[in-house]
Amino acid sequence: MRKVAIIGAGMTPFGEHWEHGFRDLVVEAGVKAIGDAGISGDRIDAGYVGTMASGRLIGQEHIGGLIADYMGLNPTPITRVEGACASGGLALRQGLMAVASGMHDIVVVGGVEKMTDLGVNTVSDILGGAGDQEWELFLGATFPAIYALMARRHMHEYGTTEEMLASVAVKNHRHGSKNKYAQFQNEITIEKVMKSKMVADPLKVFDCSPITDGAAAVVLAPLELASSFKKKPIEIIASAQASDALALHSRQTLSGLRATQVAAKKAYEMAKLTPKDIDFAELHDCFTIAEIMAIEDLSFFPKGMGGPASLEGKTALGGEIPTNTSGGLKACGHPVGATGVKQAVEAVWQLRGEAEGRQVKDAHIGLSHNVGGSGATAVIHIYRNL
Amino acid sequence: MRKVAIIGAGMTPFGEHWEHGFRDLVVEAGVKAIGDAGISGDRIDAGYVGTMASGRLIGQEHIGGLIADYMGLNPTPITRVEGACASGGLALRQGLMAVASGMHDIVVVGGVEKMTDLGVNTVSDILGGAGDQEWELFLGATFPAIYALMARRHMHEYGTTEEMLASVAVKNHRHGSKNKYAQFQNEITIEKVMKSKMVADPLKVFDCSPITDGAAAVVLAPLELASSFKKKPIEIIASAQASDALALHSRQTLSGLRATQVAAKKAYEMAKLTPKDIDFAELHDCFTIAEIMAIEDLSFFPKGMGGPASLEGKTALGGEIPTNTSGGLKACGHPVGATGVKQAVEAVWQLRGEAEGRQVKDAHIGLSHNVGGSGATAVIHIYRNL
Numbered sequence: 001m002r003k004v005a006i007i008g009a010g011m012t013p014f015g016e017h018w019e020h021g022f023r024d025l026v027v028e029a030g031v032k033a034i035g036d037a038g039i040s041g042d043r044i045d046a047g048y049v050g051t052m053a054s055g056r057l058i059g060q061e062h063i064g065g066l067i068a069d070y071m072g073l074n075p076t077p078i079t080r081v082e083g084a085c086a087s088g089g090l091a092l093r094q095g096l097m098a099v100a101s102g103m104h105d106i107v108v109v110g111g112v113e114k115m116t117d118l119g120v121n122t123v124s125d126i127l128g129g130a131g132d133q134e135w136e137l138f139l140g141a142t143f144p145a146i147y148a149l150m151a152r153r154h155m156h157e158y159g160t161t162e163e164m165l166a167s168v169a170v171k172n173h174r175h176g177s178k179n180k181y182a183q184f185q186n187e188i189t190i191e192k193v194m195k196s197k198m199v200a201d202p203l204k205v206f207d208c209s210p211i212t213d214g215a216a217a218v219v220l221a222p223l224e225l226a227s228s229f230k231k232k233p234i235e236i237i238a239s240a241q242a243s244d245a246l247a248l249h250s251r252q253t254l255s256g257l258r259a260t261q262v263a264a265k266k267a268y269e270m271a272k273l274t275p276k277d278i279d280f281a282e283l284h285d286c287f288t289i290a291e292i293m294a295i296e297d298l299s300f301f302p303k304g305m306g307g308p309a310s311l312e313g314k315t316a317l318g319g320e321i322p323t324n325t326s327g328g329l330k331a332c333g334h335p336v337g338a339t340g341v342k343q344a345v346e347a348v349w350q351l352r353g354e355a356e357g358r359q360v361k362d363a364h365i366g367l368s369h370n371v372g373g374s375g376a377t378a379v380i381h382i383y384r385n386l
Numbered sequence: 387m388r389k390v391a392i393i394g395a396g397m398t399p400f401g402e403h404w405e406h407g408f409r410d411l412v413v414e415a416g417v418k419a420i421g422d423a424g425i426s427g428d429r430i431d432a433g434y435v436g437t438m439a440s441g442r443l444i445g446q447e448h449i450g451g452l453i454a455d456y457m458g459l460n461p462t463p464i465t466r467v468e469g470a471c472a473s474g475g476l477a478l479r480q481g482l483m484a485v486a487s488g489m490h491d492i493v494v495v496g497g498v499e500k501m502t503d504l505g506v507n508t509v510s511d512i513l514g515g516a517g518d519q520e521w522e523l524f525l526g527a528t529f530p531a532i533y534a535l536m537a538r539r540h541m542h543e544y545g546t547t548e549e550m551l552a553s554v555a556v557k558n559h560r561h562g563s564k565n566k567y568a569q570f571q572n573e574i575t576i577e578k579v580m581k582s583k584m585v586a587d588p589l590k591v592f593d594c595s596p597i598t599d600g601a602a603a604v605v606l607a608p609l610e611l612a613s614s615f616k617k618k619p620i621e622i623i624a625s626a627q628a629s630d631a632l633a634l635h636s637r638q639t640l641s642g643l644r645a646t647q648v649a650a651k652k653a654y655e656m657a658k659l660t661p662k663d664i665d666f667a668e669l670h671d672c673f674t675i676a677e678i679m680a681i682e683d684l685s686f687f688p689k690g691m692g693g694p695a696s697l698e699g700k701t702a703l704g705g706e707i708p709t710n711t712s713g714g715l716k717a718c719g720h721p722v723g724a725t726g727v728k729q730a731v732e733a734v735w736q737l738r739g740e741a742e743g744r745q746v747k748d749a750h751i752g753l754s755h756n757v758g759g760s761g762a763t764a765v766i767h768i769y770r771n772l
Contacts, residue, residue: 001488046627052448055441059523061515062438062470065762068629069636075648077627077763079476082466084448090465094480101487102387103625129447137445239489241432241463243454250455262461376451377463 001100005226005233006383008037008219009348011341014333015183017213022058022114023070025215029338030071030110033217033345038230041071044219045104047078048095050087050111051337056126058114067110084130085286087111088340089370089379092218093239099220111341112215123211127336130373132247144208144287146248146374148200151289153254155202157304160292162202164307166193168288169206169330171316176327178357183212183333207288212333216342234351238273238382240266246376257375260297264369267380273365275299278321278382280350280360282343284371285328291315294369295323298380317358325350325358343368344381351385387486391612391619392769394423394605395734397727400719401569403599408444408500409456411601415724416457416496419603419731424616427457430605431490433464434481436473436497437723442512444500453496470516471672473497474602474726475756475765479625481606491608497727498601509597513722516759518633530594530673532634532760534586537675539640541588543690546678548588550693552579554674555592555716557702562713564743569598569719593674598719602728620737624659624768626652632762645764646683646755653766659751661685664768666736666746667707668729670757671714677701680755681709684766703744711736711744729754730767737771 010032012025020028026049034041047067055061064078071078081091088111095109115123128137131146154160170190176182193206226233242262245251252258268274275298283298285291292306300321301309309315315323326332326346329339347366349355355363366383396418398411406414412435420427433453441447450464457464467477474497481495501509514523517532540546556576562568579592612619628648631637638644654660661684669684671677678692686707687695695701701709712718712732715725733752735741741749752769 053441055439055512055515058519059515060519061468062517062632062759062762064469064476065629065632065758066518069632069762074630075628075645077629077649077765079480079627080468081480082447082468083450090450094465094467094483097480097483097487097489100489101483103483103486126441129441129445131448132452133444133446241465242461243451243463244460246448246451246455259461263463372451373448376448376455379463 002102003223003235004096004099004220005223005235006218006344006348007221007226007229007231007233008033009345010036011181011216011345012214013181014212014214014335016116022112025114025213026067026110026112027070029215029217030108033108033219036231037219041073043106044073044076044108045106046076046098047108048091049078049080050091050340051080051113052082052084052087053126053129057118083377084372085336086340086370086372086377086379087337092341092344092381093241093379095220096236096239099222105222107220108217109220109341110215110217111338113335113337114213115211115335116213120211135247144200144203147287147289148203149248150254151202154289157255160307162194163190164311165207165288166190167311168285168291169193172285172324172328172330175317175325175358176331179327179332182327182331183210184331203287209286209329209334212335214333214335214338216338216345218341218344218348232352232385234348234383234385236381237384238267238271240270241379244376248374256293256297256303257371257378259375259378260294260369263378263380264298267382271382277365278367279363279365280322280325281367281369282326282346283323283328283369285324285330286334291323298369322360325355325360340370343370347383351383388488389609389621390482390485390606391609391621392604392730392734393607393612393615393617393619394419395731396422397567397602397731398600399567400598400600400721402502408498411500411599412453412496412498413456415601415603416494419494419605422617423605427459429492430459430462430494431492432462432484433494434477435464435466436477436726437466437499438468438470438473439512439515443504469763470758471722472726472756472758472763472765473723478727478730478767479627479765482622482625485606485608493606494603495606495727496601496603497724499721499723500599501597501721502599506597521633530586530589533673533675534589535634536640537588540675543641546693548580549576550697551593551674552576553697554671554677555579558671558710558714558716561703561711561744562717565713565718568713568717569596570717589673595672595715595720598721600719600721600724602724602731604727604730604734618738618771620734620769620771622767623770624653624657626656627765630762634760642679642683642689643757643761643764645761646680649764649766650684653768657768659768663751664707664753665749665751666711667709667753667755668712668732669709669714669755671710671716672720677709684755708746711741711746726756729756733769737769
């Protein structure tokens with residue numbers, strides 16, 4: 001397998017883009033990443049794009065063809081990959097395999113979602129398609145309800161408190177306040193979270209990631225060519241993916257994601273590293289409970305200790321293992337198909353020392369963790385600078 | 387790049403499956419392919435699935451997670467790939483790269499679509515998402531209209547006649563009559579096509595592929611391991627993909643598909659073969675004009691000679707280059723995400739000598755050609771027996 005590096009990264013601001021359509025967002029992120037790599041478009045051999053629900057959100061499938069067209073990349077092959085909220089991470093993984101296999105050299109990977117053009121109830125219904133539509137959404141279980149069930153179980157098993165959940169949101173807003181691309185750049189307090197409107201008990205509105213428009217992109221190249229480009233290459237040293245039952249009722253546990261646990265084990269093996277070697281991590285905090293489960297499932301903390309670790313600031317900038325320096329899904333925003341690629345963009349910026357006010361000191365190894373739906377897919381990448 | 391072979395193949399009957407849901411179809415095709423390979427599910431390292439519009443057709447995204455679950459394959463990673471009607475061919479290509487890269491050994495590739503649960507107008511609207519939704523469908527151009535424009539231009543430039551178009555349908559129904567998996571197993575005549583209801587002038591209802599439910603699957607392995615399995619391995623000796631403008635109005639030509647032409651050139655180079663070396667081909671005949679353009683764009687016949695070649699029987703079983711021995715999209719049916727994988731299944735059966743009444747004599751090299759939408763994506767594979 002050829003080694004693969006990221007040679008360019010870029011993203012749109014995440015937020016409500018009333019003045020930009022799906023096509024504009026894709027082009028902006030792609031052009032930024034290609035420009036960052038310092039190459040012209042004719043060097044691109046192939047592309048992958050993660051998007052979850054363009055068919056229902058904007059009536060458009062065949063997003064690979066659309067992007068080749070609007071990026072001016074024809075006849076370069078571009079392929080859409082979908083795995084709900086893990087679509088971006090899966091697109092990165094396919095791009096990596098395309099380079100690793102020798103089929104292609106320079107591959108651009110994008111993620112995009114345009115979500116704010118429809119009403120919140122419609123979008124909530126569409127997002128339900130990430131879970132088991134027949135057994136969950138059809139019976140009324142939207143995503144806040146599904147994660148609320150997991151939160152309740154985690155509280156029951158480990159004594160996790162609502163304040164611990166809130167501390168994740170507070171930390172991610174603090175990180176987001178240092179990120180000019182974040183949807184929310186305001187700091188919040190635990191009190192504000194606790195007093196915010198209940199969505200699905202125990203999850204309040206500030207425990208939930210928002211509905212967001214945005215796109216992100218990276219450019220991949222074989223490691224042996226990577227030093228010939230403009231910026232310092234960032235090597236991808238592990239890529240691992242795992243599945244679990246689509247519906248909660250078929251899972252072995254509700255207080256953790258087995259797909260994350262399995263993918264993490266594979267990723268650490270592939271990178272020949274342990275959790276202690278990771279300097280920072282971008283995690284899939286679609287809800288605050290999701291980040292607490294993630295830091296346990298990734299073995300940063302023992303099972304059940306994610307809540308206290310968060311409350312004690314161990315996952316904040318300057319702490320033991322800074323997580324979601326971008327602001328995470330909670331504060332940076334969650335355009336579902338873009339999130340997995342945005343995580344890679346943040347990892348690149350951190351590992352190049354370009355993360356400005358949120359820079360992790362001496363960052364050498366980073367990890368990204370992207371989850372589809374309520375955990376039926378998890379995909380993990382580990383990156384290092386050279 | 388590791389060489390890759392198909393070691394198992396299977397499909398559901400194509401047609402209107404009132405008694406089976408999306409999940410049942412996927413499982414049936416997958417189990418048949420895995421059984422054909424003579425392996426147990428725990429040998430599977432990863433999976434890919436092509437499906438175009440499950441979000442709008444059945445309200446379900448995250449199809450990779452769904453399939454891992456319903457196939458009993460958890461925690462094996464399964465990933466959905468989408469490129470409109472080329473989704474199946476693109477899934478095959480990703481599976482091939484996953485094996486070629488060394489990331490995975492045994493990979494199952496499926497394609498599926500469940501289309502008949504909604505009314506024809508709704509489905510037609512959903513299929514419009516394969517073209518340029520903003521510039522074509524929104525203004526009233528459904529797919530028959532888009533291909534009718536191409537047919538009119540081809541007739542204008544080359545003198546192609548409606549009888550020539552009709553001859554494609556007649557030939558594919560004749561082939562389909564020999565395929566127990568085909569949606570239509572009845573023979574038709576040119577007169578019947580010519581007298582059938584006009585859909586979009588000059589395309590009549592018998593010039594159009596039907597709306598279909600179905601699934602197909604193949605199992606891939608590294609060629610060096612392939613001889614250890616039950617059936618004779620079929621090597622994939624080329625995989626090529628190209629893009630073109632999403633909307634017709636941005637194309638360089640309307641009388642051929644540039645994406646097919648570019649992908650064909652790459653595929654022949656990769657296989658070190660010429661069009662004359664191909665013994666049979668499964669082509670993307672979503673409309674009769676599409677097959678005529680395909681046999682020209684693939685250089686089986688000079689540009690403009692596809693119509694006469696079809697009328698003269700050169701593409702029929704026993705002719706120069708038998709095309710769509712399965713019955714093609716026209717008679718075998720067109721569950722859009724499944725079609726590209728079904729083409730691979732037919733190639734495997736032909737190359738193993740298992741194609742029963744439609745067997746191509748001395749078949750050694752086969753080609754499959756899968757198109758997304760009106761040609762913004764084309765993906766071509768070439769197969770050989772050993």
